[in-house]
Amino acid sequence: MTRMHTWLHGRWGIPAVSGAAIVVSLALTHLLKAPLWGDLFMIAAAVVAGTPVVVKAVRALRNRVIGIDLLVSVAAIGAVLVRNYWEAAAVTFLFAIGHALEQATLNKTRSALAELVAVAPEVAIVLRDGQQVEVPASAVTPGETVLVKNGAKVPVDGEVIAGAGALDEASITGESIPVEKSAGDTVFAGTISTGGLLQVRADGVGADTTLARIIHRVEEAQDAKARTQTFMEKFSAWYTPGIMVLALVVGLATRDVVLALTLLVIGCPGALVISIPVSIVAGIGRGARDGILIKGGEFLETSAKIDVVALDKTGTLTEGRPELTDVVPLDEGLTANDLLQLAARAEAGSEHPLARPIIAAAVARGLDVTGLPEHTEPVPGKGIIATLDGHSIAVGNLALMSSGDATDRAATLINELAARGRTPMAVSRDGRVVGVVAVADRIRDNAAEMVRRLHAVGVKKVVMLTGDIAPVANAVGDAVGVDEVRAALLPEQKLEAVQELQRQGHTVAMVGDGVNDAPALATADIGVAMGAAGTGVAIETADIALMADDLLKLPQAISLARRTVNNMRQNITVALVTVAALLAGVLFGGVTMAIGMLVHEASVLVVIVNAMRLLRRTPAGSARRRQLEQRVDVEQRDAAAGADLDDARALQSS
Missing domain, CATH: 1.20.5 (Single alpha-helices involved in coiled-coils or other helix-helix interfaces)
Structure with a gap:
């Protein structure tokens, strides 16, 4: 009984009651030969299905909006007044069914958001006074220790402080392959343990979690309007009154009220109005499932036009973790380990990022690098000079060194290493070059594949913008296959490079780490943040946020944008062709009010089903x-x- 009550009060209740009344009317009229009772039930069917439509039309008129509901209401009421009860009942019944189907299918296009909400954890097991206590996830206090057992959802954002296990992070990054976690690793709320036991220190709770930010972002994005959608709404605001005027003119000219009412029904721009938003909702939903957050319909449309992608090198095309690659002594009295120890001890007092891989490599070889130099002097743009055991040790470019045979040999070696994509540094002792060390940032495994796929989805040019020296930048560019390399750029020069590309008529996407690339990211037509799962600011501010640290998500995002815009165009075409064909059918005879409404509702469903194709996983993604x-x-x-x-x-x- 409760289930029946719920069903009748749901989206299918009104069509069911109206349809039943139509069946009874037809039976009374044709089987029992009681036309009066048949007419009463047909009017009842029209009233049941038409009342909600009339109510919506009146509310819209109060807000000075002339919409589809008003057209259907006028047509149905007019049909009743001219005693065409079947047309009135058929039109309102079909409109009610179409509305119910529309709601059902639209809910499916929003299924990605529903899935994200569903993975939000409700409870957490926390350690309080040494006891395991189950509390609502929102009641966890930052800093508390949370237990994540096999099969459980992670209830908070935090850091693993003990234990080991694997987590399915598909809800955050879109990748279903479980990720191994141990002490020091970051975990996200909504991910699911596939094995092991983790103790997690809670850092983000409730609305401060990455999952909550994603849900908020997807909600906003699906409601945001694209430029085409805004245009279509303005068009509909003029189109609907135009149809009413046309129907009035035709009715007065032909003195055929039924023809005029039929024009009102046929001219409903339902499929036209829904053609854009349903595609946007489906496209953004598909992206969210794949770990691609797009800020809204406007950015989706712009992304479909991207023909130039600008990339930072460090941390984007490369892993952002330089490692020592070469240690070449140029003094017969020094071994490779002696040279490395000398460089590492000198760099111990340096703040330069390249000091870390040198020191780490020396420690890994078991060399003693404890203590600090007696004095360290950084030389901007050149390197450092340190005083070590009474000797002056310089590590940097050759401008720091004195001239000599070793310096010439070092210059040749430095040029060779730079041409191979490495960053070389000369090492001198008391002004004499004694060797060269080099570090390199490893190119990501899928960087070349990413460039190939960008070209495949229609990007004309891939440009690398980097602050690194030209030989290193060119070596990386050649390895990954970018079309253009611009090296030795300061942040403001990256900005100028993006502006130059825009002046040439290109739609530019900029991918960077959001720090030194911030000006270029803000200026580009589309700013892309990669590996944004742990960066709340990137999720909120980037035009496109790629949750996984995966370069292949970038061509996937552009491909999705282009498929969505194509889908929008297909929907607009279906809507316009349907309306034009029906109007021609009415004016030249053969299309009745009921047939017109049936075809109209069918076109709405075609538009929605077409948009739902975007929810399928692409072959590339699979x-x-x-x-x-x-x-x-x-x-x-x-x-x-x-x-x-x-x-x-x-x-x-x-």
Whole structure:
């Protein structure tokens, strides 16, 4: 009984009651030969289905809006007045069914947001006074220790302080491959444990979690209007009164009231009005599922026009973690370890980012780099000069060094290393060059594939903008296949480069880390933040936020934008062709009010179903997922084989 009550009061209640009244009317009229009672039930069907429509029309008129509901209301009331009860009932019944189907399918296009809300955790297990206590997720206090057991949802954003396990982060990054977590790693609310036990220090709770920010962003984005949508709404505001005037003129000219009323029904711009927003909602929803957050319809449209992508090098095309690659002594009295120890001890007092990989490599080789130099003097743009055990040690470019044979040999070596994409530094002792060390930031495995896919989705030019020196930048650019390299740029010069590309007529997307690239990101037509899962600011401010630190998400985002805009155009075409065909059919005969409403509602459903195609995973996305899964399978097999070999060796030795 409760289920029936809920169903009748749901979206299908009114169409069901109205449809039942129509069936009874037809039975009374044609089977029982009681036309009077048949007419009464037909009027009842029209009243049941038409009352909500009339109410909406009146509310819209109070706000000075002339919409579809008014057209249907006038047509239905007019049909009743001219005693065409069947047309009145049929039009309102079909409109009610169309509205119910529209709501059902629109809810599906918003399913991505519903899925995000569904993964939001409701409870958390926290350690309080040594006891495990289950509390609502919103009641967790920042700083508390939360337990995440196998199969449980992570209730907070935080850092693992103990334990090990794996988390499915698909709800945040769009990747279904579980990620191993251990002490020091970051975890996000809404991710699901697939094994192990984690103790997590709560940092973000409730509305401060990454998941909450994503949900908020998707809500705003799906409601934001595209430029085309705004234009269509303005068009409809003039089109609907125009149809009413046309119907009035035709009615007065032909003295055919039914024809005029039919024109009102046929001219409903329902499919036209819904053609844009339904595509935007579906496209943004698909992106959210794949870990691609697009700020709104306007940015979706702009992204579809991107023909130039500008990329930062460090941290974007490369991993952003430089490592020592070369240690070349130029003094016969020094070994490679001696040279590395000398450079590392000198760099111990430096704040330069390239000092870290040198020191880390020395520690990894077991070299003693404890203590600080007696004196360290940074030389801007050149390197450092340190006093170490009474000797003057310089690490940097050759401008710091004295001339000599070793300096010439060092210059040749430095040029060779730079041409191979490495950042070389000369090391001198008491003014004499004794060797060269070099570091390099490893190029991401999928950087070249990303550039290839960008070209495949229609991007004409991929430009690398970097502050690194030209030889290193060119080597990286050649390795990944970018079309143009601009090196040795300051932040303001990156901004000027983006503006220059825009002046050439390009629609530019800028991908960067959001720090030294901030001016260029703000100036570009589309600013893209990559690996934004742990950056709340990026989620809120970037035009496109790629939640995973995955370069292949960028061509996927542009492809999605272009598919969405194409979908919008298809929907507009369907809507306009349908209205034009029906109007011609009415004016030249053959299309009745009921047939017109049926075709009209069918066109609305076609538009919605077409938009729902965007919710399907793209072949590229599916292929990427299969590739990741295959790679994990191979790694697991290799690990298992290694474990078996270790067991065999252990047995042999025993």
